[in-house]
Amino acid sequence: MHWKGHAVKDSVDESQITTINPYTAKPIKSYDLMSRDEAFAAAERCHEAFLDWRGVSLQERARIIGQIGEKLIEKSDDFSALMTEETGKLLKDGKTEVQLCAGICKWTAEAGPKELADETRDVENGEKGHIAYSPIGVIYGIQPWNFPAYQAIRYTIANLMAGNGVLLKHAASCTGAGLFLRDLMEEAGLPKHLFTVLVIDHDISDEVIAHDKVRGVTLTGSSDAGRHVAAKAGAALKKTVMELGSNDAYLVLSDADLDLAVKTCVMGRIYNNGQTCVNAKRFVVVDAVYDDFIAAYVKEMSDIEMGDPSDKATKLGPMSRKELRDKLHDQVWKSIAKGAKLSCGGHIPDRRGAFYPATVLEDVAPGQPAYDEELFGPVASVIRAKDDEDAMRIANDSKFGLGGGIFSRDVERAVTLARDEFDTGMVFVNGFNVATPNMPFGGVKNSGYGREHGGFGMKEFVNVKTIIEN
The missing domain is CATH 3.40.309.10 (Aldehyde Dehydrogenase; Chain A, domain 2)
Structure with missing residues (x-):
């Protein structure tokens, strides 16, 4: 299976992945791959953090998301340098990427409470209808290497605003960026384990998709990867969002x-x-x-x-x-x-x-x-x-x-x-x-389905709940 951003395993130790600088061709750092049990335990911890987070008010979620945006600006130089080292991205493009991520946080913090607020509608016989956008649980994201900050932020911030927990399997080549982002979010005030990075291979990833605490799956990658992941999620009756390749x-x-x-x-x-x-x-x-x-x-x-x-x-x-x-x-x-x-x-x-x-x-x-x-x-x-x-x-x-x-x-x-x-x-x-940030992002045909940004991403993985009051 070819994935856009597939794992790069160490040539000697199959229990590790090693990041490589594409400019110097030199190794950067090695990371131990999680076992199945370790990955499942991490998913359970994320679910436990979600149980608390879902009760946090929209306004408080927005406040913490705003702080994440501020922390991204504060650490822009370090984050950009790491992305350049791991992916070969131009340093100036990395800084632009971090600014975009901070803008997503800012817009979500401002618009999120309104986008996710309960709605009231008059229904039959004088009854009153309520519509609630309730979080559903842990959302698993599989993301590529080309935008190490943005690809993760794009689905994570929307789902945190919605009240969900988030798992990230980042591309092996930018493992450091995924862990950097986790630490940054916790420094900004996000509860520990609510955003969890899984350092795993694709076989264990397939098992994570089927884990009973995972309620939704989103992937950015090739069309082939999308077909594979969507099929695995569909077999478990889990909703997916797919942002796949294109030939614009x-x-x-x-x-x-x-x-x-x-x-x-x-x-x-x-x-x-x-x-x-x-x-x-x-x-x-x-x-x-x-x-x-x-x-x-x-x-x-x-x-x-x-x-x-x-x-x-x-x-x-x-x-x-x-x-x-x-x-x-x-x-x-x-x-x-x-x-x-x-x-x-x-x-x-x-x-x-x-x-x-x-x-x-x-x-x-x-x-x-x-x-x-x-x-x-x-x-x-x-x-x-x-x-x-x-x-x-x-x-x-x-x-x-x-x-x-x-x-x-x-x-x-x-x-x-x-x-x-x-x-x-x-x-x-x-x-x-x-x-x-305030306009929907997504495609049609073999480029996938579902939308992110513009408030749409916040509602992809929620329970749109009907309550009728007599």
Whole structure:
């Protein structure tokens, strides 16, 4: 089973995992894997903490969540440096990630009590109906390495606000970040064990899903991982939220501002070293502006230099792991073998670290990995469309549907296209974005189901309870 962010076990000791710096290729630290009994005991402790937490008022939960946000800002430098060391993320991107996490805490603390407040409705025969959003218990999250802080915060803060307990199985390569976050939350005032990190392998993870104290499961990862985890949870009749991969299309229409489109599409492709589920990945450009766009785009991508992710001047750091870089390279050359044209990049550099250059493929067509699959790294797939209508057809010709974008000077028309025709969960008009705390986040088709952020995530794992008063 391939997971986005699968375990990296120590080559000598199978009872440990070892984190590796993808820039220096040197080991960082080893961690003992929990046994089944240790993992189950941790789940039980989380449940016990939940039994107390569910009785805490919405206002008090919000207060502690606000303190977590403040603590994130306080420890931003340390957290960002750790994420760069473990994943190769640019240091400046790590700091932006921590700021986003703090913003999620702040928004949740302010909006949570209102979002989760009881509702009253008049029902038949003068009866009064009450709707309560009651916490259900322990929520188990399986998260990848590409956003070590954000992926964990995204589901954790919503569920803590809802009154649930939280288990986290983080990707092995960012084990340190998961434990850092646990300690940070407890320093901020969160009761011990309410947020619990499980350092486990996938076999034990499957057993945790079935544990009777686990009431819901959420995963961010590949579509294959989503199918596996959803099947395990479904067999136990447990609700899931799945945020899976994508191959997001960004449309450059005939009336687009090309300077803006080129600049944004470069940034949207290489952000987080190209390893983001909502990165801009396919660029569908109409024939009328294709030649001007591709000339400028290839030049911009060709000029991007790789370097030390801790250096403020670096625009592109290493990928998280060598094997992921090698898989990406294989997808690139399989696409070329099936007719794609390499316009820049595409060659593994002779240097230390899991680097891959900013790469542009043209003549991308169905049957190529660059068209059909998610390329999780700094590789852009450029596709020529006949006109605006054809561009939208190509954008929707995908098994994925997480995000996407439209570049057009006619903003009203672009918004209408986004609403009525774009078969995806999120659309960005004349820009690129990753997440906004007060707007829903999630996808359709093979990109998963369920929503996070914007108040929606707080209600994914609650008992929406009906009470009728005679």
